[in-house]
Amino acid sequence: MSAVSIVLNAGSSSLKFQVFDADGRAGTALFRGLFEKLSGDAAGTPARVRIRDGAGATVHDESWAVTPGHGHEEALERLLGWTRATLQGRRVAGIGHRVVHGGRDHAAPALVDDALMDALEKLVPLAPLHQPHNLGPIRIIRRLLPDLPQVACFDTAFHRSQPELAQMFALPRALTAQGVLRYGFHGLSYEFIAGSLASYDPALARGRVVVAHLGNGASACALEEGRSVASTMGFSALDGLMMGTRCGAIDPAVIFHLIREEGMTPAAVEAFLYSQCGLLGVSGLSNDMRVLREAAPTDPDARQAIDLFVYRIVREIGSLVAALGGLDGLVFTAGIGENDAATRAEVIAGLAHLGVALDADANAAGGPRISRAGGPSAWAIPTDEELAIARHMSAVLGATTH
Numbered sequence: 001m002s003a004v005s006i007v008l009n010a011g012s013s014s015l016k017f018q019v020f021d022a023d024g025r026a027g028t029a030l031f032r033g034l035f036e037k038l039s040g041d042a043a044g045t046p047a048r049v050r051i052r053d054g055a056g057a058t059v060h061d062e063s064w065a066v067t068p069g070h071g072h073e074e075a076l077e078r079l080l081g082w083t084r085a086t087l088q089g090r091r092v093a094g095i096g097h098r099v100v101h102g103g104r105d106h107a108a109p110a111l112v113d114d115a116l117m118d119a120l121e122k123l124v125p126l127a128p129l130h131q132p133h134n135l136g137p138i139r140i141i142r143r144l145l146p147d148l149p150q151v152a153c154f155d156t157a158f159h160r161s162q163p164e165l166a167q168m169f170a171l172p173r174a175l176t177a178q179g180v181l182r183y184g185f186h187g188l189s190y191e192f193i194a195g196s197l198a199s200y201d202p203a204l205a206r207g208r209v210v211v212a213h214l215g216n217g218a219s220a221c222a223l224e225e226g227r228s229v230a231s232t233m234g235f236s237a238l239d240g241l242m243m244g245t246r247c248g249a250i251d252p253a254v255i256f257h258l259i260r261e262e263g264m265t266p267a268a269v270e271a272f273l274y275s276q277c278g279l280l281g282v283s284g285l286s287n288d289m290r291v292l293r294e295a296a297p298t299d300p301d302a303r304q305a306i307d308l309f310v311y312r313i314v315r316e317i318g319s320l321v322a323a324l325g326g327l328d329g330l331v332f333t334a335g336i337g338e339n340d341a342a343t344r345a346e347v348i349a350g351l352a353h354l355g356v357a358l359d360a361d362a363n364a365a366g367g368p369r370i371s372r373a374g375g376p377s378a379w380a381i382p383t384d385e386e387l388a389i390a391r392h393m394s395a396v397l398g399a400t401t402h
C-alpha cells in the first residue's frame with residue numbers, strides 16, 4: 001500500500017492537519033482535522049480534536065484534559081497514534097510543516113536537520129507571534145520519531161524572486177543587512193495559484209497577474225510569468241491590506257502615538273494591531289465577513305468596515321499593477337475571495353479604469369472566470385496551501401515517498 005504524508009499547520013493553541021497520499025498527486029486530502037484549545041487554562045477547558053474524511057464526514061471527535069504547556073505534544077502523540085490505527089499498514093513517509101518565516105536564504109522548502117532548525121530559530125525575532133508555534137511541533141516530532149523525515153515549507157519562500165528594490169525599505173543599509181526587509185507572506189497560496197493558472201488560461205499563466213488572497217489574513221501579490229515581483233505584506237504579516245483583525249498598512253507614527261499618548265507598551269501595541277483592528281476594529285462587531293454582510297444593511301459601521309476593506313484592496317492593487325507595468329488578469333482566492341461575490345464585484349467596480357468588466361452572472365455563480373471578454377480577465381480560484389505543502393514534500397522526499 002502506498003505511503004501517506006501528513007501536513008501540519010500549527011498555531012499558538014491549535015494544530016490543523018491533513019493526511020495525503022504521499023505521491024502528492026491527489027487533489028484532495030484523505031483526512032483533515034483540527035486540534036483546538038491546546039494551551040490549557042486555569043478553568044481546565046479541555047482540548048478537542050475533530051477529524052473528517054475526504055468526503056467531509058466526521059470520523060473522530062475527542063476531548064481531553066490537556067496538561068498546560070504540553071498541549072501540542074499531546075496532540076501530536078494522539079495524531080500519530082490515530083494515524084497508525086486508522087491507516088493500518090500504510091507508512092507515514094514524512095511530515096510537512098507550514099513555517100511562516102524562511103528568511104532571505106530560503107527560496108524553497110527544506111528537509112529539516114540540526115542546521116535548518118538553528119537557522120529557523122534565529123528568525124524568531126522576525127516573526128515572534130508565529131515562528132515559535134511553527135517550530136515547536138517540528139522539535140517534538142524530532143524527539144518522538146527522530147528518523148521520520150520532516151519538510152519545512154515557508155510562507156516567505158515564493159517571494160524571494162522579487163527584485164531587490166521591491167524587498168527594500170528606505171532604511172540605512174545596516175538594518176537591511178540585518179534582514180529588515182519586505183519578505184511577503186501567503187507564499188504557499190500564491191505558489192499554488194500560480195501553478196494552477198495554466199489549467200484555467202495558459203496565456204494568463206505567462207502574463208501579468210494580481211492575486212488577492214482575501215481571508216482572515218489578507219494580502220495581494222503581483223505575478224509576472226508565475227513569479228512574485230511584489231506583494232502587500234512586508235516585514236511582517238501585519239502590513240498591506242486591512243484584514244479580519246489586523247490593521248494592514250498604517251503610518252508608523254500611529255504607533256508612537258499609542259505608546260506616548262495611550263500609555264501602551266510595545267507588546268500591547270503589537271497585540272492590539274494584530275488582534276483588535278481591521279474589520280473587527282472598524283465594525284465594532286466582527287472579523288467575519290459573513291457576519292458583516294448580514295449586518296451591513298442596517299449597521300453603518302459594518303457597512304463602512306466592508307467599504308474600507310474594499311477601498312484598501314483597490315488602492316493596493318493599483319500599486320501592484322504599477323509594479324507590473326500593466327494587468328492581464330486578477331485572481332481572487334481564500335475565504336472571502338472564493339466565497340464572497342459581493343466583495344469581488346465591489347473590488348472590480350473600483351478597477352473599472354483598468355478595463356476589468358464584471359460578468360455578474362458568472363460572479364454570482366462563483367466563477368471560475370468572472371469577467372466578460374475584453375480587458376484584463378478576473379477569476380475566483382480556490383487555493384490549497386496544504387496541498388502545496390504535500391506536493392513539495394513529495395518533491396523533497398523524492399523516491400522515499402513512493
Ligand code: AMP
Binds near residue numbers: 217288291
Ligand atoms: P480564511 O481565513 O481563508 O478561512 O477566510 C475567512 C474569511 O472568509 C472570513 O471573513 C469568512 O467570513 C469569509 N468567508 C468564508 N465563507 C464565506 C462566504 N460564503 N461568504 C462570505 N465570506 C465568507
